[in-house]
Amino acid sequence: MPDAKRRISIRGGRVIDPSNGVDAVTDLHLADGRVLALGAAPAGFSAEREVDADGLVVCPGLVDLCARLRQPGLEHKATINSETRAAAAAGITTLCCPPDTRPVIDTPAVAQLIKQTADAFGRARVLPAGALTKGLEGVEISEMAALQQAGCPVVSHADRPLRNTQVQRRALEYAVTYGLPCFLHPADAWLAEGGLMHEGAVSTRLGLPGIPEAAETVAVARDLALAEQTGARIHFRGLSTARATAMLAEARARNIPVTADVSAHQLFLTDAAAADFDANARVIPPLRTAGDRAALRAAVASGEISAICSDHQPHEPDAKLDPFPQTEPGISALETLLPLVLRLVDEDVLGICQAIALITCNPAEILGVPHGRLHPGAIADVCIFDPSARWTVGPQTLVSRGHNSPFIGAEMRGRVQYTLLDGRVVFDRRGG
């Protein structure tokens, strides 16, 4: 039974659906929260609403593997309400939030609270990542089966380094039991400890403690060895170094079931962005060198790194208003995700279909969810953006509560006009 309120035709847009090899100017028809047809409408279909997508790109709603919403526990920074509003404005329909909330997502209650709160606002599908260990303390493994039941598609240790390799081994083994992918932010606890930025020429000049490349490569080597030992399905969240990228490619060549993503800012910025103690350029893992950036871009182009994510971390202004070492790391990044990925197309790093895949079907596959596709019968999550619209990142243009971005003042190309979640328009820039 088609839902009368939810029959929508999106007319005349350039439909790009990478997982189905579609790139054509055509119509997309939605009904009952699902994709009904591409091209001609089925006989007897009458749209309740028509969206004119002339000159616009119509693609699956974006899937973001890592975005912090700050709720529960850090509502002074942002809330599920504020950040799902920003996600909708950014064309992101599914996002995975890491478990480092307060309290940590280590019980079904917290996972359900986040999901239910997000569902109540209804602007983005929020998938909580369960904590790999209780309290993210790296001591006792969490109730992963219960977390999975509560809607956590993956388990993660956020960016708290795991110190105890035996605990990590057991946690990975336990996750394998339930087929849960493990998101690992590779950082060796000891090598990363106290570091504030990439260890290199800039940190030397500024006299700031550095995070050496080896903090990442040591952890990647350890995690790969444990993945091989346990058969765990691991995903490296946010690679930052050329060497770790090479290690990933080598492991994949040996058929270890490992995937990786990169945060969009890592593909553009280097440690030079922090050269004036700019706290907006403070992020974990740190911005690295031009060589690392080139290797990350190459790995994204070759498909070794199969997803780009925002690693959204909204902050209140005070969190960045202190001497650099006292500031909190992180970038408010939901709304720059799509424009930065489009910039990679402009810079001939990626083709447009490849670019869209990196923020739709690929991350969906990593999460093991069916979103990020537009074939008939698919869940009707749609992002409609104007690829030529230019806008400037700033407090006035960002919807997110967090205005902490090293891209403040930068011009972006590509702006979301409509976002549909489950076949409902959840964002309409024209105010409809």
Place this chain on the structure above:
Amino acid sequence: MTKDTNLQLDADGNLKHFLTIEGLDRKLLTDILDRAEGFLGVARQAVKKVPLCRGKIVANLFFETSTRTRTTFELAAKRLSADVLNLNISTSSTTKGETLLDTLRNLEAMHVDMFVVRHGDSGAAQFIASHAAPHIAVINAGDGSHAHPTQGMLDMFTIRQKKGRIEGLKVAIVGDVLHSRVARSQIAALRTLGAAEVRIIAPRTLIPARAEEALGVHVFHDLRRGISGCDVIILLRLQRERMSGGFLPSEHEYFHLFGLTEKRLSEADADAIVMHPGPINRGVEMDSQVADGKRSVILEQVSNGLAVRMAIMSMCIGTQNLYLQATQQHQEAADA
């Protein structure tokens, strides 16, 4: 070049804040040294004061305790006839509750004209300068491992005094460069003032990453080879906590390999001078014979520190007066 360069200078290139040597040109650094020259005589006058900062309030904001540096700044300010406010702000009180900006706003409300800031965090002085009210001058008295530019300048002053020049000299800096704000400021000043070569000498654990590229120095791990042919040998203070941090096995081994002894000094150039920012750990960085020997200029460094700080403080206050005059004229024009 960088934002802090602009931050330190007014539109006409006058020194407004003194945060780091980086980005300041040779002429400005030479002006500071020349001006300091003129202040040397003040100490020998019957009345050890000049009225350049009369009616100004200087606040020593020390987030990290340091009696010596604070005292020289206090004395420099008093010789310039300024009123001095000493504030020791333990970091614990700022981490709980009041933010650094709150502290600044409170002091601004007391009509302070200059902040002399020492802080454990690299970048703190620049942060304060960029958030303080526009009429307030900020002097960096040491921020984390980043910069200690007045110390760097007093060392340049001492070198020039003893050697007659800085251009063309070879200078060796021995010790914990990794954690040293003093070394970073010395290196930047030496390079700007045309030193022929700057060497840093230490075990690999105390040399920062990509030092040659980042700092424009040559790295040595052997003291004898490193100081050979140098005109100036600067020893850095070694903090005790480097042993527990795993940077060094023991003070004993450090002294054995990197400590400056009479014997090692006798192998260096006959007219090489020995410097140390103080306080000295005798038997760690150098032995007592060297510290008290005729090549040591350590006490001159201390005396010169006063003149150099007076020069820098008075230059910043001078720029501030230009700003205040301009603001006042602007106000009068608006009123008229």
